[in-house]
Amino acid sequence: xxxxxxxxxxxxxxxxxxxxxxxxxxxxxxxxxxxxxxxxxxxxxxxxxxxxxxxxxxxxxxxxxxxxxxxxxxxxxxxxxxxxxxxxxxxxxxxxxxxxxxxxxxxxxxxxxxxxxxxxxxxxxxxxxxxxxxxxxxxxxxxxxxxxxxxxxxxxxxxxxxxxxxxxxxxxxxxxxxxxxxxxxxxxxxxxxxxxxxxxxxxxxxxxxxxxxxxxxxxxxxxxxxxxxxxxxxxxxxxxxxxxxxxxxxxxxxxxxxxxxxxxxxxxxxxxxxxxxxxxxxxxxxxxxxxxxxxxxxxxxxxxxxxxxxxxxxxxxxxxxxxxxxxxxxxxxxxxxxxxxxxxxxxxxxxxxxxxxxxxxxxxxxxxxxxxxxxxxxxxxxxxxxxxxxxxxxxxxxxxxxxxxxxxxxxxxxxxxxxxxxxxxxxxxxxxxxxxxxxxxxxxxxxxxxxxxxxxxxxxxxxxxxxxxxxxxxxxxxxxxx
Numbered sequence: 474x475x476x477x478x479x480x481x482x483x484x485x486x487x488x489x490x491x492x493x494x495x496x497x498x499x500x501x502x503x504x505x506x507x508x509x510x511x512x513x514x515x516x517x518x519x520x521x522x523x524x525x526x527x528x529x530x531x532x533x534x535x536x537x538x539x540x541x542x543x544x545x546x547x548x549x550x551x552x553x554x555x556x557x558x559x560x561x562x563x564x565x566x567x568x569x570x571x572x573x574x575x576x577x578x579x580x581x582x583x584x585x586x587x588x589x590x591x592x593x594x595x596x597x598x599x600x601x602x603x604x605x606x607x608x609x610x611x612x613x614x615x616x617x618x619x620x621x622x623x624x625x626x627x628x629x630x631x632x633x634x635x636x637x638x639x640x641x642x643x644x645x646x647x648x649x650x651x652x653x654x655x656x657x658x659x660x661x662x663x664x665x666x667x668x669x670x671x672x673x674x675x676x677x678x679x680x681x682x683x684x685x686x687x688x689x690x691x692x693x694x695x696x697x698x699x700x701x702x703x704x705x706x707x708x709x710x711x712x713x714x715x716x717x718x719x720x721x722x723x724x725x726x727x728x729x730x731x732x733x734x735x736x737x738x739x740x741x742x743x744x745x746x747x748x749x750x751x752x753x754x755x756x757x758x759x760x761x762x763x764x765x766x767x768x769x770x771x772x773x774x775x776x777x778x779x780x781x782x783x784x785x786x787x788x789x790x791x792x793x794x795x796x797x798x799x800x801x802x803x804x805x806x807x808x809x810x811x812x813x814x815x816x817x818x819x820x821x822x823x824x825x826x827x828x829x830x831x832x833x834x835x836x837x838x839x840x841x842x843x844x845x846x847x848x849x850x851x852x853x854x855x856x857x858x859x860x861x862x863x864x865x866x867x868x869x870x871x872x873x874x875x876x877x878x879x880x881x882x883x884x885x886x887x888x889x890x891x892x893x894x895x896x897x898x899x900x901x902x903x904x905x906x907x908x909x910x911x912x913x914x915x916x917x918x919x920x921x922x923x924x925x926x927x928x929x930x931x932x933x934x935x936x937x938x939x940x941x942x943x944x945x946x947x948x949x950x951x952x953x954x955x
Contacts, residue, residue: 482886490562505639508646516794517600518705520787524766527757530698532749543737546706548907549869552876554730557713558895564808565713573878577943583809589864590798591838597795634825645793652786660747676751693920707865806831873908
């Protein structure tokens with residue numbers, strides 16, 4: 474093996490990607506990335522979707538599902554971190570799939586994940602509008618009007634310099650983080666008896682047992698909980714997309730990716746545990762996507778005013794998450810356009826380094842939120858959530874596969890393992906475990922009730938795009954050579 478990197482290896486790939494992404498501005502500071510990594514994607518998936526997860530999996534089952542998915546997420550993000558610290562570029566995981574798996578893989582990952590994010594934004598808008606309806610009657614201000622107002626806010630925060638997006642997310646995330654910490658503290662006080670309950674339900678570990686059993690639902694119901702839980706974690710990889718605009722990517726990304734472990738244990742698993750210990754399981758059944766279980770818990774504890782505060786937090790979380798998803802959509806399209814996998818016009822940026830055309834293109838799809846707010850919102854919400862979860866699982870699997878291929882190509886190019894500033898621990902075993910686990914989670918769709926199993930059409934569609942683009946790309950390259 475050569476001691477020096479060859480010009481056709483990962484070092485040449487790194488140089489090429491950095492040159493293509495140089496039009497973006499590295500204006501995201503360390504505190505921006507730190508807070509985004511902790512709370513950037515904490516949105517309605519946790520604050521609202523968790524109610525569905527608990528109703529499906531039961532109290533103990535939901536805690537286990539959140540914990541297991543969190544471990545899978547952390548392995549996946551560590552895989553992403555190794556590549557992102559080595560080559561912090563626009564497009565991130567989509568660019569890595571293109572370079573280290575195949576152009577077809579990058580093409581299908583990019584477009585599927587853009588669709589995933591674009592579909593998730595309307596979900597956040599609708600939930601925000603529904604939460605606003607608690608204060609302002611929908612007869613006065615319909616949900617779709619709130620959605621329009623919030624969509625305009627997203628555009629304003631993303632159309633100017635990236636530093637404005639970073640600053641907005643810093644404060645949005647700060648509100649969420651403080652709220653969850655306070656919620657956990659209040660919950661602990663209620664469990665140990667320091668704070669009395671104002672409702673009929675009693676808090677305690679006895680709530681883990683339902684009708685004499687720890688698992689009151691079926692195996693299939695527990696499996697379907699993975700869908701909403703995966704949606705809750707979905708978007709964690711935004712930290713990789715910020716790599717191309719980080720002022721100090723190596724230091725900031727290492728710190729931010731490691732923070733995902735703490736967020737998983739404290740904010741997700743911790744808050745779910747508090748929910749199931751402070752409210753009997755039957756309180757979560759039948760109110761899926763209609764009420765935040767966090768609000769229900771505080772109301773039961775006798776904190777009437779706190780429920781209004783938490784309602785505000787849920788709205789803030791939804792806006793923050795939607796804002797982050799729009800940012801991600803824009804950077805994905807920008808990265809794909811630079812690789813010739815999307816229209817060239819989407820690679821154009823403003824003088825402040827913002828891919829404005831990508832913003833406009835994404836917002837056209839976001840207008841679908843009107844459908845989710847006026848036609849069977851609960852049903853449509855579950856459909857959108859399921860599509861988003863499936864796309865996320867596919868992408869996470871590709872991230873793990875990309876890292877496996879990256880490590881092999883890095884060594885083949887003359888690189889050394891000790892030269893990697895951020896390494897995936899337990900390689901290759903944990904990388905393969907992450908790959909297999911993400912693929913296995915997709916089996917949860919088999920147990921989804923109704924006709925939603927047709928979502929598996931996405932898997933062959935993904936394969937067709939992958940293979941089809943690889944064939945097209947080979948033919949294009951042959952014409953160029955001739």
